[in-house]
């Protein structure tokens with residue numbers, strides 16, 4: 001499998017005013033083309049920081065991020081990000097449809113194809129009826145789905161998602177998880193998915209990267225050897241799922257206690 | 263029905279005031295306070311076609327040009343300054359100083375450089391007076407743009423031009439509008455003041471001439487006309503704002519509801 005994303009020797013120290021805060025001590029990992037990798041870690045572990053470095057929004061203190069062999073210095077083409085602060089990432093002066101459409105216009109996608117992509121994306125997240133609304137007329141969960149729709153309509157080759165389902169209810173969440181798996185399979189997109197939810201990480205991922213406490217290193221890179229066909233009922237009740245879940249759970253507990261890899 | 267009620271509410275006080283003025287001044291013998299009936303009587307003949315084309319419209323045209331120049335300059339510079347932190351730190355104290363200078367003080371300064379008979383100096387006075395609130399509010403609006411929103415624009419690789427139009431200007435538009443509204447009232451004041459010096463024609467100049475020639479009822483018609491024009495301009499402004507910033511009202515309402 002060719003490498004899509006390569007993170008080597010990544011360090012990030014924030015310096016604001018006179019104080020400096022070491023968020024990421026050292027991260028090395030790579031993600032193959034078309035892989036779906038989940039990242040879990042305690043709150044404040046630097047997950048968002050990592051995604052911002054990968055997406056070229058934030059300069060790392062040291063180390064490199066390479067996408068398809070080229071170092072990332074600014075947001076690369078073909079990458080879509082769903083931000084943790086989904087509400088603030090939508091443009092309140094545009095309607096839902098315009099929000100989803102704006103990046104496509106910028107990519108010079110012809111109008112007919114644009115309409116098609118937007119309709120498909122809104123339909124996929126169940127927001128076809130709200131296309132003409134403004135984001136502030138929607139609930140938090142709906143806003144988050146708009147942000148997701150915008151990302152998938154963009155047809156990215158790499159999709160970064162930062163706790164994208166935090167604000168949606170359990171049922172919608174399950175539907176959206178299946179949607180991500182389905183899109184991932186259909187489009188062959190590389191997905192990096194940050195979540196707090198251990199079950200979600202195990203259910204979605206082919207790999208789960210468990211991060212330590214800040215300053216962050218990788219505690220363990222857990223391979224998820226569940227069958228490719230996943231289903232909310234059967235997968236989640238499989239014995240192997242329970243084992244993996246328990247394993248990741250223990251790792252997170254250790255991470256919270258400040259344990260670091262030997 | 264709602265509209266009628268609102269209208270009735272808005273008009274009640276002006277009507278009462280006019281009625282009070284009408285009756286209170288009815289028997290007035292004072293030269294300085296002629297009866298309102300007399301003022302209304304001379305309104306039509308005072309503001310005849312010649313006065314409209316020779317005084318009122320040129321004044322309004324100068325106001326329009328000066329105001330638009332201020333709007334374009336203020337927004338342009340405001341965006342530049344607002345988007346660049348070092349430029350901002352460098353410029354802001356100076357800008358605050360200029361904002362604090364009362365605009366009428368500009369008149370003698372501008373007169374010094376441009377003379378004070380032509381249109382240019384008057385337009386410049388209006389523009390220079392109007393530009394500060396627009397500029398400073400634009401800076402404020404651009405600075406207040408949401409970080410995550412700007413990151414989103416970068417991530418989806420919106421071009422600088424799209425970012426400017428679709429994100430920066432739209433996002434700062436509530437503050438820009440606030441500055442533009444302040445500037446409009448300053449503009450009307452400066453339109454009048456700029457005509458008090460060395461001008462013989464214009465709405466403001468006419469009022470002063472009436473006063474100097476003791477044409478007191480005519481002077482009052484000028485003041486009333488000025489009031490009406492100022493009012494209409496602000497109504498026009500609100501109308502534009504109402505449509506352009508509908509999203510902002512909705513957003514604020516939603517925020518309050520939450």
Ligand SMILES: Nc1ncnc2c1ncn2[C@@H]1O[C@H](COP(=O)(O)OP(=O)(O)OP(=O)(O)O)[C@@H](O)[C@H]1O
Pocket residue numbers: 014015016021023041042043044045046047048049050084214
């Ligand atoms: N701009 C910043 N300046 C200084 N410190 C920052 C900045 N952004 C984040 N940090 C700090 O870096 C650390 C990691 O933050 P980050 O947001 O990446 O964590 P996270 O893993 O995404 O947390 P959560 O799960 O709560 O979203 C935190 O201690 C945070 O306070």
Ligand SMILES: [Mg+2]
Pocket residue numbers: 047048049084162
């Ligand atoms: Mg985060």
